[in-house]
Amino acid sequence: MDSPHKTKSLSTSLFFLFILLSTNLLTLFLSSTFNASSCSFNPTIPPTTTTTKDNQYPSPKSPDVSTEATNNLDLSPEFLAFTSGQLLPFGVNINFDSDTIYPPVGKACTQFPKELNTFMSYKVNGSCPDDELLAQKLLLKGCEPLPRRRCRPAAPSKYVEPYPLPTSLWTTPSDNSIVWTAYTCKNYDCLVNRKYREKGFSDCKDCFDLQGAEKSRWTSSKGGGVDFSIDEVLATKKPGTIRIGLDIGGGVATFAIRMMKRNITIVTTSMNLNGPFNNFIASRGVVPLYISISQRLPFFDNTLDIVHSMHVLSNWIPTTLMHFLMFDIYRVLRPGGLFWLDHFFCVEEQFEQVYKPLIESIGFKKLKWVVGKKLDRGPERREMYLSALLEKPLNNSW
Ligand SMILES: *[C@@H]1O[C@H](CO)[C@@H](O)[C@H](O)[C@H]1NC(C)=O
Ligand SMILES: *[C@@H]1O[C@H](CO)[C@@H](O)[C@H](O)[C@H]1NC(C)=O
Ligand SMILES: *[C@@H]1O[C@H](CO)[C@@H](O)[C@H](O)[C@H]1NC(C)=O
Numbered sequence: 001m002d003s004p005h006k007t008k009s010l011s012t013s014l015f016f017l018f019i020l021l022s023t024n025l026l027t028l029f030l031s032s033t034f035n036a037s038s039c040s041f042n043p044t045i046p047p048t049t050t051t052t053k054d055n056q057y058p059s060p061k062s063p064d065v066s067t068e069a070t071n072n073l074d075l076s077p078e079f080l081a082f083t084s085g086q087l088l089p090f091g092v093n094i095n096f097d098s099d100t101i102y103p104p105v106g107k108a109c110t111q112f113p114k115e116l117n118t119f120m121s122y123k124v125n126g127s128c129p130d131d132e133l134l135a136q137k138l139l140l141k142g143c144e145p146l147p148r149r150r151c152r153p154a155a156p157s158k159y160v161e162p163y164p165l166p167t168s169l170w171t172t173p174s175d176n177s178i179v180w181t182a183y184t185c186k187n188y189d190c191l192v193n194r195k196y197r198e199k200g201f202s203d204c205k206d207c208f209d210l211q212g213a214e215k216s217r218w219t220s221s222k223g224g225g226v227d228f229s230i231d232e233v234l235a236t237k238k239p240g241t242i243r244i245g246l247d248i249g250g251g252v253a254t255f256a257i258r259m260m261k262r263n264i265t266i267v268t269t270s271m272n273l274n275g276p277f278n279n280f281i282a283s284r285g286v287v288p289l290y291i292s293i294s295q296r297l298p299f300f301d302n303t304l305d306i307v308h309s310m311h312v313l314s315n316w317i318p319t320t321l322m323h324f325l326m327f328d329i330y331r332v333l334r335p336g337g338l339f340w341l342d343h344f345f346c347v348e349e350q351f352e353q354v355y356k357p358l359i360e361s362i363g364f365k366k367l368k369w370v371v372g373k374k375l376d377r378g379p380e381r382r383e384m385y386l387s388a389l390l391e392k393p394l395n396n397s398w
Contacts, residue, residue, distance in 0.1 A: 074113055076120040079105075082147045108142025116143065122151045130154035132182040136272060144295050154179045162283045169257050170210050173283035178276045191275055203273040207252045208280065214254045226343060226372040226387035230258055233340055233389055236367050242305040242338065248293065248329075249312030253281040260286060264306075269293075293317065293325060299332040302397075307333055310342035315350055319358070326362045336394040339364060344386040345374070351384060363397065364390035 085100040092099040109116050115138050122128050128151035139146055160174035175187045184202075185191045191208040198205070206212050221229040234242055243264055247255045250268035259266045269289045270277040281288035291298065293312065307329050313322065329339055346355055351371070368389035377383060 074117075075110065076117040078120040078122070078124065078149070079109075079116060079147055082120075082149075103148065104145060105147045106139070106142050106144040108144075109138070109147065112138060112141065112143060116147075120147060120149065122149060124150045126151055128153050130179060130181050132179070132272065136182075140271070140292055142294065144292055154181070162285065165285050168283060168285045169260075170284075172208070172210065173280065177283055178279055180276075182272065183274050183276065185275065202275065203271075204251045204275070204277070207254075207277075208275065210252075214252065217254055218258060226370050226385045228340070228342070228368065228370075228387055228389065230255075230262070233338065234262065236389065236391075237336075237338065241336075245304050245306035245308065245337075246289075246297070246299070246332070248307065248309035250281075250308075250310075252277060253284060253286050253288065255308055255310070256281075256286040257284060266306075266308075294321065297328050297332050301331050302334045304332050304334060304337055306338045306340065308340040308342060311345065313341065314345035315347070315355075319354060322355075323358060326359065330362050330364065330392060333392045335392050335397045337392045338367075339388075339390040339392070341386065341388045341390065344388070346384065346386075348382040348384055351386065355386070359386075359388070359390075363393065365393055367391050 082103055083105055085102050088096070088099050088101060115134060119131065119134055119138060128149055132154070135146060156176050156179060158176055160176040162168050162173060162177065163171050172188045172192065180186045183191075184198075185194060188208065190197075193209070194202060195206040195209065195212070207214060218228070218230045221227055221232050245259070245264065245266050247253065247266050247268045250256060250266075250270055253266075253268040253270070256266035256268045267287045267289050268281055269291050270281060271290070271292060272278055278288040278290050289298075313325070317325070333339060341359070344355070366388065368387070370387045372385045372387070373379065374383040374385055
């Protein structure tokens with residue numbers, strides 16, 4: 001935790017990461033990737049060289065499942081059963097232009113054979129192991145999508161159903177709706193109060209307290225700064241034309257809940273980083289989507305009215321991945337759709353050299369573009385936020 005040196009050094013990347021975490025931001029992915037440490041942050045992502053060193057297990061003989069059945073003797077039978085080509089019962093399907101279907105898994109799965117085999121070892125037709133943490137680590141380092149399994153997931157023995165709407169929106173759900181094994185906290189009281197009781201960092205540490213900071217997020221703009229309000233954002237479009245969208249890394253989905261009140265349907269992506277974020281979002285009554293920022297967004301081109309993301313897209317993400325991600329957001333937005341990039345965090349040099357040109361190159365029109373200094377850790381760190389409201393052009397967006 002020294003002062004930052006050169007912007008591009010590895011230690012600095014980790015340092016920024018630490019800042020990000022220690023300031024309670026809504027970052028996804030971090031607690032797991034933090035453990036995986038150094039190699040995960042190599043910005044050029046050459047998959048074969050970085051992961052094997054970092055990985056405590058020997059690299060698999062054949063990292064490529066698509067070359068089917070050659071060198072995958074050390075992969076578990078259930079994994080092979082799932083990923084092997086399977087003949088379509090009615091022969092060639094003209095939509096597929098094939099008579100075979102290959103159920104997909106993340107390309108990186110086979111680079112982690114030991115964890116993968118542990119994940120795929122279970123009693124077929126029986127109960128799955130209680131292994132959420134293993135599954136999420138595998139997913140976060142690139143085994144995404146995870147392979148399907150033929151077993152029943154761990155669940156509380158006496159599940160308590162959610163509260164009815166609208167009570168569910170702002171009420172902490174029952175502890176008996178959660179399998180707590182993967183988390184430090186073992187009940188909601190612990191999660192709600194961890195900002196007072198716990199010293200270290202956790203992602204979205206104060207988010208489970210619905211009476212705390214969540215209560216007022218996005219309700220008012222603070223005088224032209226980086227905090228836009230939902231209403232000022234919606235006011236940039238004709239009333240009623242923003243109807244469906246996505247919140248990337250949306251914490252406990254308070255954004256979706258505020259939008260629901262305005263008859264706007266938002267799907268929220270979240271990881272379960274030391275907390276049952278997905279279950280909590282679902283208990284509140286909005287849709288959680290369990291995908292990382294690495295995965296292609298599961299929406300068709302030119303379809304969504306709005307994409308929002310707060311505190312997640314920032315300098316912990318390898319630049320090439322960020323570039324692909326920004327284009328993917330552009331892809332799923334419809335012409336005239338809005339991308340609300342909320343509190344993008346970096347340091348000023350990075351912003352000028354990397355992120356500003358990157359964001360400007362995608363093709364969005366700028367409706368709002370506010371840069372604010374982040375001074376809480378001292379101006380010499382030159383930390384900053386960008387909040388931007390970007391619009392996909394209505395005409396000639398291709
Ligand atoms: C990080 O690693 C430590 C020690 O290996 C382990 O006990 C802990 O559960 C890990 N935390 C996460 C979030 O993976
Ligand atoms: C699982 O169930 C299916 C369908 O009943 C059956 O064909 C299969 O033999 C079962 N497998 C095992 C390992 O029990
Ligand atoms: C949401 O939809 C309901 C039912 O169509 C309508 O009565 C209500 O006025 C709408 N609310 C807003 C904020 O548009």
